[in-house]
Amino acid sequence: MGKNTRSHAVVAFALAALVLACAGSAWAADIGANDDTGKFAEDGGSAFFEKMTAIGLKQTVMTVRFVPTEPDTIQGKAFLDKAVPEANRLGLKVVFAVYPYPPRALARTQAEVRAFAEYVAVVARTFPQVTQFVIGNEPNQPAFWRPQLSRKGVVLSAPSFGRYLAAAYDALKDVNPDITVVGVGLSPRGNDNPAARSNLSTSPVRFLGALGAWYRKTGRTTPLMDGLAFHLYPRAATDSLLHRYDWPNAGYADLGRVKQAFWDAFHDTAQPTTVEGLRLYLNEAGWQVDTTGLDGYTGVENVAVTTEKKQAAVYGELVRRLSCDQDVAELNFFGFYDDATRGSGFQAALHRVNGTPRPAAASVAAAIRKTQARPCAQPSTWIPSTRVIGAGMSTPKLQRSGAVRTLVGAKEAARAVVCLVPADSRSKRLVASARSLLARAVAPCWQGRLTPQFRVLVKLDVPVVLRGRVAVAAVISAQANPARGSSFVGAPTGS
Numbered sequence: 001m002g003k004n005t006r007s008h009a010v011v012a013f014a015l016a017a018l019v020l021a022c023a024g025s026a027w028a029a030d031i032g033a034n035d036d037t038g039k040f041a042e043d044g045g046s047a048f049f050e051k052m053t054a055i056g057l058k059q060t061v062m063t064v065r066f067v068p069t070e071p072d073t074i075q076g077k078a079f080l081d082k083a084v085p086e087a088n089r090l091g092l093k094v095v096f097a098v099y100p101y102p103p104r105a106l107a108r109t110q111a112e113v114r115a116f117a118e119y120v121a122v123v124a125r126t127f128p129q130v131t132q133f134v135i136g137n138e139p140n141q142p143a144f145w146r147p148q149l150s151r152k153g154v155v156l157s158a159p160s161f162g163r164y165l166a167a168a169y170d171a172l173k174d175v176n177p178d179i180t181v182v183g184v185g186l187s188p189r190g191n192d193n194p195a196a197r198s199n200l201s202t203s204p205v206r207f208l209g210a211l212g213a214w215y216r217k218t219g220r221t222t223p224l225m226d227g228l229a230f231h232l233y234p235r236a237a238t239d240s241l242l243h244r245y246d247w248p249n250a251g252y253a254d255l256g257r258v259k260q261a262f263w264d265a266f267h268d269t270a271q272p273t274t275v276e277g278l279r280l281y282l283n284e285a286g287w288q289v290d291t292t293g294l295d296g297y298t299g300v301e302n303v304a305v306t307t308e309k310k311q312a313a314v315y316g317e318l319v320r321r322l323s324c325d326q327d328v329a330e331l332n333f334f335g336f337y338d339d340a341t342r343g344s345g346f347q348a349a350l351h352r353v354n355g356t357p358r359p360a361a362a363s364v365a366a367a368i369r370k371t372q373a374r375p376c377a378q379p380s381t382w383i384p385s386t387r388v389i390g391a392g393m394s395t396p397k398l399q400r401s402g403a404v405r406t407l408v409g410a411k412e413a414a415r416a417v418v419c420l421v422p423a424d425s426r427s428k429r430l431v432a433s434a435r436s437l438l439a440r441a442v443a444p445c446w447q448g449r450l451t452p453q454f455r456v457l458v459k460l461d462v463p464v465v466l467r468g469r470v471a472v473a474a475v476i477s478a479q480a481n482p483a484r485g486s487s488f489v490g491a492p493t494g495s
Helices: 005-021 046-054 077-089 110-126 157-175 204-218 252-266 308-322 359-373 425-430 434-440
Strands: 030-034 059-063 093-098 132-135 180-186 227-232 279-285 328-333 404-409 414-422 446-450 456-460 470-478 485-490
Touching: 030 093, 046 077, 059 077, 059 328, 077 093, 093 110, 110 132, 110 157, 132 157, 157 180, 157 204, 180 204, 180 279, 204 252, 227 252, 252 279, 308 328, 308 359, 404 414, 404 470, 414 425, 414 434, 414 456, 425 434, 434 470, 446 456
Parallel strands: 030 059, 030 328, 059 093, 093 132, 132 180, 180 227, 227 279, 279 328
Antiparallel strands: 404 456, 414 446, 414 470, 470 485
């Protein structure tokens, strides 16, 4: 843990006290929808936005892409000229999601980075009533950013994207310091496999780690973002809200993993983490539903889907649970109306493609009313871990051969050092780091990597002269942040 461990804990405690003093209501996430339907409507989105406000939604997210071959053209400006004031008139905050597209057209040169920054500045000056920008859209996915990984598995997408995010942040703050710049728009999943035959992508935990490493290397003394955008999708639409992803991917039940990854990447830098007040913006969330037999849809679905009833239950539960998470600023469902085409489109909205409401619309409306009327009584407070998540060592077993065996593991990627040490009380006190363990070792040690899917069996041969006089010690350090470590010392048992 770094030198600011104590200050981080104090800040977190103070935030928790403030939450309780405010009775929780100030922390409830604003609920909205990420959908361009209103932007393209002939009436400027009037009817569409009225439906949004009727169920209690607070904001509408509109896409404004930067096309490298048309750097001076605000994409869809004629539509935005009508839709933005109409949404504002009906009480909705407008959020712009801006990102370079398509990825095959990106040159990733410094000139293009400057052009992107100039573009977002022009957009901000053209629409001064828009004071929240999401910069980036799933740059950890090849559909939106390339390349992702080197042949050796080094993350290339994060530092490449970081240059665009930094430039956009500076440009927007120059236009209006009060603009909220929300960064990244992370996909919840990635395979981290440079040999993948399809969808070669980067997991959110490793993307954030690479982004933080790049940021530290630049020596930048200003932030990259005011908030972190994360996309909340299940592994499969049939999953419940609390169904977890395997590390290093993340869903709703793993938001602590995202917060930890961000803290590991940026703590003790000029970029605030959730400990210093940065908040998460769940800019897209959706559980796809079955549209079989419904009019207005075409094509064939290519993924597992859930029922409208189960979707409604998940969405209502999500709104209620987020009202107790002080680190979440916004939740935007993707979208408000369905796409018409199955397979290539998305059918997870609060309304069907013909505009009729799903049960989810009523469920979300009821959850919003409930959280407004009865604020969360016990808001959650997240504090970064100083240890390796899920690290452990089993009781060492003495074999007839004289060797000892033990199992070591963790619930995140880590490195482990396992050694024989003197069986005295000093070992428990002194073995706190890999360096101190190696200094106390009385025989060759085992060193290796741990993956969260399984534990590793370690066998150590005990010299005859040391039998009965040694203990087994392990030091495990997190791959994402080697300063986070866990140590264990145990005396062998058995015969």
